[in-house]
Amino acid sequence: MSIRKMQKLAVIGLDTEKETLMSQLSELGAVELIDQKDKLEDELWKDMVVQDDNLAYAQQLDQKVNRAQAALEIIERFDTSKSPLFSTRKRVKRADVKAMAADLSGVESEIDQILGYGEEMHRINEAINKMDADLLYLGPWKAYDLPMELSQTKLCAIHKGTFPADRNLDEMQKELQSQFEGFFLQAVQKTKECTYAAWVSLKENDEELLEAMKGNGFTEVTFGELTGTPAECTDRLLAALEEKKKELVDLGNQVGSHVASKEAIEAYFDIVSLESEKEKNRSKLLKTTQTFFLEGWIPEICVPAAEKILSETGCYYLFVEPEADEKPPVVLDNSAIVTPFEAVTEMYALPAYGSFDPTKIFAGFYVVFFGMMLSDAAYGILMSLACFIILKKYDLEGMAYKMIKMFFYCGLSTAFWGALFGGWFGDIATVVADVFFGKEFVIKPIWFNPIEDPIKLLIFSLALGVAHLFTGLGIKAYMDIKDGRWFDAICDEGFWIVTITGICAWLGGSMAIPAIAGVGQWMTIVGVLGLLFTGGRKRKGFGKVIGGLSNVYNITSYLSDILSYSRILALGLATGVIAQVVNTMGSIFGGGIIGAILLLCIFIFGHILNIAINVLGAYVHTCRLQYVEFFGKFYEDGGEPFEPMGNKTKYIRIENDKY
Amino acid sequence: MTLFESLFDGNTLALLGAAIASLAGIGSAIGVSIAGQAAAGVITEDPKKFGKTLVLQVLPGTQGIYGFVVAFLIILKLGMIGGGMVDLTVAQGAYLFAAGLPIGIVGIISGIQQGKAAAAGLQLTAKRPDQMTKGVIYAAMVETYAILALLISILIWLGTNV
Numbered sequence: 001m002s003i004r005k006m007q008k009l010a011v012i013g014l015d016t017e018k019e020t021l022m023s024q025l026s027e028l029g030a031v032e033l034i035d036q037k038d039k040l041e042d043e044l045w046k047d048m049v050v051q052d053d054n055l056a057y058a059q060q061l062d063q064k065v066n067r068a069q070a071a072l073e074i075i076e077r078f079d080t081s082k083s084p085l086f087s088t089r090k091r092v093k094r095a096d097v098k099a100m101a102a103d104l105s106g107v108e109s110e111i112d113q114i115l116g117y118g119e120e121m122h123r124i125n126e127a128i129n130k131m132d133a134d135l136l137y138l139g140p141w142k143a144y145d146l147p148m149e150l151s152q153t154k155l156c157a158i159h160k161g162t163f164p165a166d167r168n169l170d171e172m173q174k175e176l177q178s179q180f181e182g183f184f185l186q187a188v189q190k191t192k193e194c195t196y197a198a199w200v201s202l203k204e205n206d207e208e209l210l211e212a213m214k215g216n217g218f219t220e221v222t223f224g225e226l227t228g229t230p231a232e233c234t235d236r237l238l239a240a241l242e243e244k245k246k247e248l249v250d251l252g253n254q255v256g257s258h259v260a261s262k263e264a265i266e267a268y269f270d271i272v273s274l275e276s277e278k279e280k281n282r283s284k285l286l287k288t289t290q291t292f293f294l295e296g297w298i299p300e301i302c303v304p305a306a307e308k309i310l311s312e313t314g315c316y317y318l319f320v321e322p323e324a325d326e327k328p329p330v331v332l333d334n335s336a337i338v339t340p341f342e343a344v345t346e347m348y349a350l351p352a353y354g355s356f357d358p359t360k361i362f363a364g365f366y367v368v369f370f371g372m373m374l375s376d377a378a379y380g381i382l383m384s385l386a387c388f389i390i391l392k393k394y395d396l397e398g399m400a401y402k403m404i405k406m407f408f409y410c411g412l413s414t415a416f417w418g419a420l421f422g423g424w425f426g427d428i429a430t431v432v433a434d435v436f437f438g439k440e441f442v443i444k445p446i447w448f449n450p451i452e453d454p455i456k457l458l459i460f461s462l463a464l465g466v467a468h469l470f471t472g473l474g475i476k477a478y479m480d481i482k483d484g485r486w487f488d489a490i491c492d493e494g495f496w497i498v499t500i501t502g503i504c505a506w507l508g509g510s511m512a513i514p515a516i517a518g519v520g521q522w523m524t525i526v527g528v529l530g531l532l533f534t535g536g537r538k539r540k541g542f543g544k545v546i547g548g549l550s551n552v553y554n555i556t557s558y559l560s561d562i563l564s565y566s567r568i569l570a571l572g573l574a575t576g577v578i579a580q581v582v583n584t585m586g587s588i589f590g591g592g593i594i595g596a597i598l599l600l601c602i603f604i605f606g607h608i609l610n611i612a613i614n615v616l617g618a619y620v621h622t623c624r625l626q627y628v629e630f631f632g633k634f635y636e637d638g639g640e641p642f643e644p645m646g647n648k649t650k651y652i653r654i655e656n657d658k659y
Numbered sequence: 660m661t662l663f664e665s666l667f668d669g670n671t672l673a674l675l676g677a678a679i680a681s682l683a684g685i686g687s688a689i690g691v692s693i694a695g696q697a698a699a700g701v702i703t704e705d706p707k708k709f710g711k712t713l714v715l716q717v718l719p720g721t722q723g724i725y726g727f728v729v730a731f732l733i734i735l736k737l738g739m740i741g742g743g744m745v746d747l748t749v750a751q752g753a754y755l756f757a758a759g760l761p762i763g764i765v766g767i768i769s770g771i772q773q774g775k776a777a778a779a780g781l782q783l784t785a786k787r788p789d790q791m792t793k794g795v796i797y798a799a800m801v802e803t804y805a806i807l808a809l810l811i812s813i814l815i816w817l818g819t820n821v
Contacts, residue, residue: 347792454814567803570810577813578724581731613721616714617806620799627796 002357005300006328013315026646030302033284052285061276068269071114089653107268140189141230148223157206162194164217266651330639340405350639371413373571373618376423380414420447426579465565472633491534499527582606669752676759677733683726686770690719693774697781719773722766758815765808773801
């Protein structure tokens with residue numbers, strides 16, 4: 001079985017050993033602690049123990065993590081180096097991490113400095129925003145040539161403000177001048193929305209005039225702290241703005257000088273995160289005044305290592321097998337060549353603990369289906385090459401590593417099937433030979449060309465599909481038998497295999513090999529009768545009849561399952577035909593240099609498009625065949641992923657040298 | 660010869676088939692547009708997701724390409740490209756007309772529907788970017804039927820001897 005066996009670990013120890021033990025288990029990175037909340041309500045436990053925690057300290061650590069995060073974000077803005085295609089975690093030795101963790105003050109002061117710059121930049125940006133707003137505000141007043149703060153002289157009052165755009169100021173001027181002595185109104189700037197204007201009057205008329213003006217839609221404008229004439233003020237602001245922007249650039253340069261310590265801050269981030277995680281995990285511990293208790297899941301292969309730690313700390317410990325009603329977390333365990341295909345399994349859902357991990361069984365089908373769907377040797381070679389380069393260049397891990405490695409294998413398979421079907425960028429060799437050299441040339445397919453004989457490939461695809469389905473049924477039967485349900489295995493899986501094999505032999509026999517037709521016929525009859533009589537075996541009375549009939553009716557779902565594999569042919573043809581269409585379009589322009597250049601352009605663009613469409617199509621539809629047709633027969637999902645403490649780092653990958 | 664007969668010879672039928680096949684582009688245009696609108700909504704929240712959303716947006720685009728491929732194949736069989744157009748019998752023309760129907764009709768509907776599924780996948784991507792591949796798979800399920808239609812179109816085309 002390729003789901004790792006888990007053991008349950010229970011530890012009781014002295015409080016004085018707790019810190020050391022937690023640190024060492026976190027370093028081991030193979031224990032997932034179990035929450036003990038229900039024990040607090042258990043009669044047996046509740047008077048003895050209380051929940052352990054150190055939340056205040058954990059919060060303190062979280063704050064540090066957040067500060068490091070903020071500092072990294074600031075650095076990010078000034079990091080001019082190009083970000084890589086794949087982000088990878090840097091490998092760091094455990095000893096180096098410890099050396100670093102011993103003295104974090106250097107990094108911390110650097111983080112403080114960077115955050116200081118960040119705040120300063122924030123302040124400057126605010127000031128710049130205010131200046132920009134002021135400049136905008138002053139814009140329409142440029143032609144006003146009195147100091148803005150001047151609102152009165154000895155005898156006169158001065159008002160500045162706006163009128164609605166539709167007011168005629170000249171008429172207003174004439175009308176009011178006749179009424180009030182010394183009144184003078186001047187428009188400063190007209191815009192679509194309003195007219196900016198200023199007016200002067202004798203102080204004695206001021207109140208009365210203001211009323212009249214408000215009646216005309218006048219709104220007074222104030223300039224607050226802005227002084228001098230608007231033109232002067234604008235110049236001053238622009239100069240100050242320039243100054244601030246320079247300061248900002250200087251600050252940016254200063255932050256830029258810290259880019260080199262990005263890695264150190266990232267490592268700090270992870271070290272403190274791990275510490276915080278450990279502290280948060282303490283709430284899963286129970287304690288008395290002098291002792292503590294913890295439980296956790298640990299993979300069986302890690303037990304010796306854990307045992308060593310536990311015996312060194314002198315705690316009392318126990319490893320037990322999980323009980324039937326317990327759900328240990330799940331981690332898959334496959335050989336190196338199959339591991340990449342775990343990506344497909346994990347994306348669906350992890351299998352339940354104690355059920356079956358089919359990764360190593362479907363990996364072969366996956367590669368074959370993918371290869372047949374993409375089915376162009378040149379595409380396959382390109383794809384494998386690209387994946388190979390990525391794997392060499394980047395130190396990938398986890399899901400990204402698995403996917404790229406998987407596509408590497410799929411590329412090889414594509415090259416293989418492409419060569420069998422004679423697809424090398426479609427029929428580019430034939431087209432080039434014909435257009436440019438006037439010769440007939442075909443790269444001979446090793447097996448046959450599906451475009452010339454699609455039915456052959458259709459039958460082959462469906463046959464592969466039947467094999468795939470039978471494998472799924474076989475796994476289900478294996479699981480039934482393992483649980484001692486022999487009869488179920490015969491009724492639910494055995495009869496289906498007999499029936500479907502029978503139908504295939506019958507159909508195949510009547511078309512090609514008459515000898516097997518009779519056998520097929522009898523197998524079908526036996527199978528269908530078996531299904532009919534056993535389908536309702538778990539029901540009562542009339543239900544037995546209904547169960548049997550509906551069981552036989554299921555034949556339609558098997559039929560649609562099998563026909564579903566025709567997509568292998570469809571996608572394979574799609575790749576081949578689109579590639580040929582691209583080549584034909586390229587050849588329309590005929591021979592010669594211009595023809596060659598146009599052909600090259602269409603060739604590159606068209607085949608890149610074709611690869612993009614069909615790689616995605618092949619990937620998605622191969623997954624679908626696994627998920628719907630294959631997994632549907634037996635898969636039990638619902639496993640929780642195993643998340644041991646001490647593993648969740650973002651930037652660095654800590655390498656243990658001990659284990 | 661009546662006008663009807665002179666217009667509707669084998670070649671016209673075949674060309675109509677090509678025209679209908681290329682109508683699959685309608686489905687793709689609408690589907691890509693639906694997905695694109697949803698994608699733009701996701702980007703307003705987080706511009707970094709552009710790459711991810713683009714994959715989902717272009718998914719309904721394949722129907723148009725399949726339609727184009729079938730149309731091109733039919734035109735190729737007619738010999739319109741390269742000059743020497745062949746004279747088809749009415750029966751041959753009708754075969755090629757039939758070849759254009761599956762991808763033309765299924766393409767329109769599956770393109771639109773795939774656009775809707777892709778838009779839902781984009782909502783998923785907005786909230787759970789790590790689950791984006793599942794959104795892609797849901798949307799790609801819709802395409803199954805366009806692929807089957809393409810298969811039938813190509814099989815009819817392959818079976819028509821000119």
